Amino acid sequence: MTDKIKTKIPWNPYFNPKLPLNPTVGPSELYTNVEEVKVDWKNIERLFPQQTVPIPPVKETYPSGWVPPKGSSLDCPYHVKRSRNHMLPVYFVNRTVKTQRGGWSYTQILHIEGDIWALEKDLKDYLEEYHQQFVPSQVHELSRWIRFKEDHVNIINSWLIEKGF
Amino acid sequence: MTSSGVDKALSLVRNLPRISFNNLRDSVGKRKPRERCRGRYGGKTHGCGQKGSEQRQAYMRLGHEGGQTPFYMRFSKEPYYKGWHLQREYLPISLHRIQMLIDTGRLNPEEPIDVTQICNTKLFKLDPRKKQYGFQITDEGADCFDAKINLEVQYAPEHVIAAVEKNGGIITTAFYDVMSLQAAVDPEAFFKRGVPIPKRMLPPHDALVQYSDPKQRGYLADPDKIAEERFILSQKYGYELPELSQDPLKDMLLRRKDPRQVFYGLMPGCFVSLRDKKVFAPKDEELKRFYEIN
Numbered sequence: 001m002t003d004k005i006k007t008k009i010p011w012n013p014y015f016n017p018k019l020p021l022n023p024t025v026g027p028s029e030l031y032t033n034v035e036e037v038k039v040d041w042k043n044i045e046r047l048f049p050q051q052t053v054p055i056p057p058v059k060e061t062y063p064s065g066w067v068p069p070k071g072s073s074l075d076c077p078y079h080v081k082r083s084r085n086h087m088l089p090v091y092f093v094n095r096t097v098k099t100q101r102g103g104w105s106y107t108q109i110l111h112i113e114g115d116i117w118a119l120e121k122d123l124k125d126y127l128e129e130y131h132q133q134f135v136p137s138q139v140h141e142l143s144r145w146i147r148f149k150e151d152h153v154n155i156i157n158s159w160l161i162e163k164g165f
Numbered sequence: 166m167t168s169s170g171v172d173k174a175l176s177l178v179r180n181l182p183r184i185s186f187n188n189l190r191d192s193v194g195k196r197k198p199r200e201r202c203r204g205r206y207g208g209k210t211h212g213c214g215q216k217g218s219e220q221r222q223a224y225m226r227l228g229h230e231g232g233q234t235p236f237y238m239r240f241s242k243e244p245y246y247k248g249w250h251l252q253r254e255y256l257p258i259s260l261h262r263i264q265m266l267i268d269t270g271r272l273n274p275e276e277p278i279d280v281t282q283i284c285n286t287k288l289f290k291l292d293p294r295k296k297q298y299g300f301q302i303t304d305e306g307a308d309c310f311d312a313k314i315n316l317e318v319q320y321a322p323e324h325v326i327a328a329v330e331k332n333g334g335i336i337t338t339a340f341y342d343v344m345s346l347q348a349a350v351d352p353e354a355f356f357k358r359g360v361p362i363p364k365r366m367l368p369p370h371d372a373l374v375q376y377s378d379p380k381q382r383g384y385l386a387d388p389d390k391i392a393e394e395r396f397i398l399s400q401k402y403g404y405e406l407p408e409l410s411q412d413p414l415k416d417m418l419l420r421r422k423d424p425r426q427v428f429y430g431l432m433p434g435c436f437v438s439l440r441d442k443k444v445f446a447p448k449d450e451e452l453k454r455f456y457e458i459n
Contacts, residue, residue: 032449034436039444043430044437046276047352049285056269063311064264085288086269142178 056086072164078114080165088160092153106138106147107156113144120146126159127152253298253372255319256291258283260328261306267314277420277429279317280341284350293346302336304328315418317384320375326382327398333407335418339384340368340376345427352428356437361447364425364433364456384424425457432456 010016024031056068069082083089089110096103112119120139127135127148138147148156182188202211213220228235266272271286280299284291291297299319307328314334321329321336329336341349345365348355355362367385368376376383379390399406409415425433434456436445447453 032447032452034445035448037432037435037444037446039430041442044428044444047281047285047428049287049353054270059268062268063309064261064268064306065309066265066268142175 053084053086067161070164076114076163078112078116078119080109080119080160080163081111081113082165083111088157088165090153090156090160092151104149105151106149107152108145108147109156110145112146116141116144116146123148123156123159127155130155250296252296254296255299255301256289256297257301257303258289258318259303259305260310260325263302263314263316264306264310264312267312274312274314275414275417277315277317277417279339279422279429280319280346280349281352281428291346291350293343293350298343298346299341313412313414313418315420317422321382323380323398327402327404330395330398330406331402331404333409333412333418337382337384337421338376339422339424340365340372341427342366342368348427353439356439359436361456362427362431362433362435362437365427367424384421 011019056066058068062068066086068086072079080089091108091110092105093108094103094105109119109123116139120137123146124135124137135152136149140146200207202208210220213222218224225231228237230236263272263278266286266288267274271288272278272282276282280291283289283300289300291299301320302316302318302322302325304322304324307324310328311332312334313332314329316329316334316336317339318336319340320338326336342365344363348363367373373385375381377385379386379394382391382394395406409418412418420429422429427433431437431444432446434447434452437443438445447456
């Protein structure tokens, strides 16, 4: 049994080249003639966005506090890759759950390469020493992320920058 | 200490082919064919019940309680949403964020920064259809702000204006109506529509005061009064106003849009042909007068 392939005729003028894009309505005398205006095309190209995220320029200091990745030591068994916008992939997630259990919040670190368990151990030791308290964590080997309960974004960011990530 | 279940899962991931549309299917029973009202069990009343307004398709309106004062009419009205459809929303961007964008090369400080340039970073979602009329700058990061820019936004408080002007920059607050804003947010999509560039409309009466105020650096305010206010602000916050006339970027910093202009370098009423890389203006005198093309 052969399946009939139905081809729909697009009614939208953008997809059907046979239909006029901006059809004229009314007599052509009411439509104005146009003349070319000499314009520097570079000014108009400035209005369009870049197709890719630009590489950050090399400067001595960055007033906003952004630090470029320096490169970690070769002994390090793990690596944390920057996001596509050249930022550290550490995010604070605050979930509100509308039940008696209340919400839960965690800090998530993404884009981990290498020995994820070694990174979790190092970070956990650092955070527990910092807070003098047990810090619950979760490791997801497949998706390559680690979560720590509560907000540790700034602490983890400074630790990662020290490591050179 | 991994369990055998985890090992099995990981070995599956290693050995199975890549997931694609040609090796995925719905679970059994997920999509059921629609049951038509035919035969012994689907027939007779066909799912409409017995007599009454339901079977006769004369349904009562939603909320009707058979004549009893319905729940939605039992209580007095409260003006919680009065004027809600007229309210304007300005998306906040902190000065720290702008500094970060300049540092990482997303925003170019050697060109005027307006709504189009901020939207072109693709980091902000501005939807004019949701009553979002532009951007406002918040003062987080005002102490560390160190960029000389020509900034055009829709609202900025005094502290932010001081931070920008202290570094030798210029800040202007300008109004964009919905049609002009839709063009400014995505110029490429707008040019592809083949519609002439709109004439930017003046602000509504409740915003006219703000945009004519030199203290808020409104685009309709008197430039002499703005110069006065720049000096007064520098005295208030205790910094020296940098000399603009000596600046190499003076032309760029003093560049400003006409109140009826949406894009730098393009007048209202023009068409832009992206394929031919040409700009066309109307010849008709009446249209020229309307678009104030000289």
